[in-house]
Amino acid sequence: SSLSVIGTWYVTAVIIIKYIWPDKELMPVEIPTSPSSWTAVFNAMPTICFGFQCHVSSVPVFNSMKQPEVKTWGAVVTAAMVIALFVYTGTGVCGFLTFGASVEQDVLMSYPSNDIPIALARAFIILCVLTSYPILHFCGRAVLEGLWLRYTGVTVEEDVVRERRRRLLQTVTWFLLTLLLALFIPDIGKVISVIGGLAACFIFVFPGLCLIQAKLSEIQETRAISWWAYVSYGVFMVTLGAFIFGQTTANAIFVDLTA
Template sequence: MERRRRGPAPAAGGGRLRRALPRRALSAGAVFILLKSALGAGLLSFPWAFGRAGGAVPALLVELGSLVFLVSGLAVLGYAAALSAQPTYQGVVRAVCGAAVGKLCEVCFLLNLFMISVALLRVVGDQLEKLCDSLYPNGTLSGAPQLPPWYVDQRFTLSALCVLVIFPLSVPREIGFQKYSSILGTLAACYLTVVIVLKYYLQAESLRCWGWGLSPALSPLVLQCHEACVAIYSSMRNQSFSHWVTVSVLSMLICLLIYSLTGLYGYLTFGKAVASDVLMSYPGNDPIVIVARLLFGVSIVTIYPIVVLLGRSVVKDLWAAPKRGAVAASEAHERWSRVALTVTWMAATLGIALFVPDIGKVIELIGGISAFFIFIFPGMAISEVRSTPAAPSCLRRAALIAWGVLSVLGGAFVCGQSAALAVLGLLR
């Protein structure tokens, strides 16, 4: 496939990221990274979402309809990345849609990634807290309350996890490195699905009578694979369009299977009484459920480093924007700046996750920003596809334009609906 540059020259930050993302990731690694980017905290709330959607059939139909937009968005972004020779999502939008839209993309991207990081740490902290509660239940000793040990406090456990596990995974500059942790995270998420399916067939009757109340709804803001897809495409060895479409379709089909099985069997087990955190509907002292909660925490932990890598690329682009054409930084300077950005990002998101109690309302309010990256920007990027030297026929161009308009309108609807529901929730 012919590769050419369009639009402005890549920013200094984008050039550094191009070198930071060598084409070494194998296809299987790209599939796992793309898949893991889509398997977020929303997996726990999918059975609850099936109930809110009116049952299994309407929910599955919505999933299938969404799959078309998801795959087409990934395909368009990969094609636009090949044509613009940009290694980042914001770089592709800047080259395709112009500097003004590119700047809007950078600001929205940075805000979205930062709040995703906070949401991920909050979800991991909640899982750690529930896990510790199952291991050290509050009780009484001689009539006096027995407090749990200090080392099970969420402020200590989450901070220790960030320092000992998340930080080492977040420092590497190559997204191809994340394929190892993404394989582990995907398998951990699959364990949750297997547990829910087996529990339905083995213990469905007893579980339907289990008296758990609804837990607070999980945040709808989770990392979508579209935010990471350009960086993943840039790291692939084989960057042909057909190969990228194969990777995208395979990833989304596996993702659809995991989400559908989790949502369907969780909903069939508990009906509309299912908790928004489906694991809260099971007995808290069940060893299998405890392991599922532990592994799901591992799955969420593997997403955070991908978000940090994308966030660093946006910060570098914003920092380098006034200095386009500057001399590339030395290897040592790049390493220290990468470590400093990672520490700053992690400290800020950890502090907010631990000490800001009502951050969930803010996350819900800006959750609709994700629609820009899934629907709106890919819809706008279709203009690049129809203006290539090997442009399609008039009929196909008209179809691409119509699909782009439909994608933009759908994204605007999703974004507006999400913001409206968040505002109504704040006013209640």
């Protein structure tokens, strides 16, 4: 929603302003200029993949457009990615330059609790979660509903009454599970480190497989160089995504979860 976008802009603006004009209570910190090891570079991939994982909500966004056309939808996706890039870059860079290696997983937690602009930024984060949660929940519920109808062999029109009951049950169960996970796993960094590897599959592996399948399904007597280039690019995406998934997931299990 528009309120969610405004909220993220406000959070980014506050962090940038706090870096340019820091509070007197903030002491100068040491800023690491190089990773501790070469594998540490890939440890940032789960967060990056998790942040740019917009595939799930793309279908509802397309269906809610006044003119659902591929060209217009491409412009919307590009604009969303550009906004996300500036928001993530501004927040991450300025937050890291402000607190250095001591920065918290949630950068807002590094600031004093009595800071009014930061408190307002935290309120905007809550607003962002509240406005984006129904969209993502709708996507998950639609997947579960589709699997159930396919398993039972019943159409949507024939199962209207039961669909309403399942919708209520799924919504309550989904919300309670989310609440329990939030209560017992307060460090969101560990969650992102685990499921960020799965996000790499959404960004690299699945699109690469779709590209390979799309090119293999083409009926051509002679395959041009462009055909081989697309297939090679698809294989590269699948390989890169599999490597990121394996490396980051193994690192999250053996380092983050056992720490």
